[in-house]
Amino acid sequence: MSFSIKSTQRVVGAALVSAMVFGAVSFEAALAADRNLKVWFGRENFIPDDRFATFNAEYPDINVEFEVIRLEDVITQLILALRSGTAPDIVQIHTRDVAQLAQGGVVKNVSHMIEEMKQRFPVTYEQLAPLAWEGASDFDGNLYGIALYAQSIYLTYRTDWLDEAGIEYPLETTDRVLEAAKALTTLPEGGERFGFSLLGCCNSPTWEMPLFLAMGGEVINGVPQVDTEIGIAWIEFYQELMRSQAAHPDTPSWDSGQMRAAFIGERAGMMNMGEHIYVELHKQVPYEEGRWTFERLPTRPGQTEPHVQSGFAFPFIVTTANEDEEAAMLALEYLSRPAFAKQVAIRYQPTTNTAVSEDAEYLAAKPWATDISPLSSNLISLPTHPTKAIQIYDVLQELRDLMVSSPNSDAAEMAANAQEALNAAAGL
């Protein structure tokens, strides 16, 4: 009987211990499975091809959900989602908004996690260009994520048209660009052809600001100084394109798609274009044929100020909704790997992972990559205002629309009015 009691006690004890161990393991497993990460991409094209399959295999305890929230809507959606408790851990935004969102407590300073990434994944960390950090930081150097994709704007033109018109290139200065645009506008055999393709509405002034900087324009404390000789020359450049009918008369109603389509569809000879559009252009007119090329954005004739080739990034930023910083860091590291960054870079935006720029597959897919490399090697992040970037861009957008739609207005007066509005937007 005693044997029986002892044996019963042993069985019960063993069962209890087993239950406790099993329970602990299950609890730990449950906790582990509880690591969720939500990522918002700005475009479908930014999502890696394997849709986080590799990440899930490497970190089975972290469940990643992802959505596409357009870059144009992301700020509003993010703020609404934070209010409703459905905000993502990582969100893709425009660089210009990072500092302002940091001030508003929307994004999270993850400098220490980036430091940890440097220790744990030194290879990936070292591959990232300085713009990857500049594009995801505020004015104090605090890091909020990683800017994996960045682009710049280049003067792109049809060399066959320029050859036909007897115009030598590179053009280099705005007066020569205007001269070429006017020469390309007239077709020898008649028909509709325009020298320069512009846009006049609906998009932020990300095409015009890089030209302002290239022409020697200054941005002081985040406020562009347009009421200057340089600012007036910048406005007059666009006005002259419209006034001389070197740009399509419907330009004031054109968005970026129409602007690009005019060039790709062989209805315009030149435009300021981001490198990612070369993918589409290459499909229509292969780069190897030599019928189109690009150069840095032009300067003013006789410019003494240094030429600036600016770029802007689309960083992945950690939000204040994130509670698992390690998981966020691991996801950022995964997205930064050359294998995944390369996929996006081949089909879409150039990456700040320098390993990709030397990759054979990448170079074969983008035959212009070697030629563009010297132009993009010293990109400077487009300056922004720490707290009023969105408001300042709104004013600049209005100015851009106006200089295209009112080519006969006084540029100096336009510059003065815009400066007043810019200063007011910045609270000066």
Next chain:
Amino acid sequence: MNRQMTRTEESTLRPEPGILQDWLGRYRRFFLIGLPLAFLIIWTMVPILWAFLASLKNPLEIYESSTFFPRSPSLAAYQTVLAIDGFGKWIFNSVLVTAVATIVPLILSILAAYGFARYLFAFRHVLLLLYLIPRIIPRVSLIVPLNDLMTDLGLINTYWVLYLTYIASAVPLSTWILVGFFRAVPREIEESATIDGANMWNRLRHVILPIAWPGVVTAAVLCIREGWNEFAFVLALVTETGMRTLPYALYMLKDSMGVQNYAVYNAFTILTVLPLLIVYLLLERRVVESIVSGAVK
């Protein structure tokens, strides 16, 4: 003889007064009815035709203002749309929320409209006016308070958030439409039914609704259109891909960082509009039938 012949010629040349009136009548009809009708048909059909032709074009061809008909028509854009991951789910979501946002508001509106049309209770005019408030306030200004409310209710990113907002938006419109139709039904018919022993439900079901059926169908069509095309609420209150409806999915196709593929947009639009057009055509026939049968009775 000459005089007679001249008279005969004159009589053949000069139209009979009846024929003249007939001609004038035809011209009048042509100018007053035919021309506006032709203009209306062009006004409604050209955008649809343009969208359809654009969906068959090469993406870059659409930007050329000189081309109306596609140079080499292709169904590639339709193939692209049908291959989009989640397209079937978005159709399902649109059908589901539209069905709910049509049936529920109609039931509520029929009851409410009957009350407003037939019962002389205090403040009924003011209450009917208050019904319009959700329609008067701009939708955009409702988004933040609605977001807060739905957050508190834990309904963000669920079908319920769409059901509730769509129903709340459709009820005022359909109630107002139905009140007018119900009021137009002569009270005497209802009184006859009451004498025959019909209670309120029977009167509503067997007397009012059959007579006011064109109004019910009109309200249903408007509810369907509202639910099917609604965009602001789904944009603000839903972020999960699996919860999106067709208008939101169409919006997501727009890409300001590339060359926009308008052929795909238009193929998507045509596929989105097609079910709505079919519903319109089916219900339009029912409306006409109801009107005609009502007139015969």
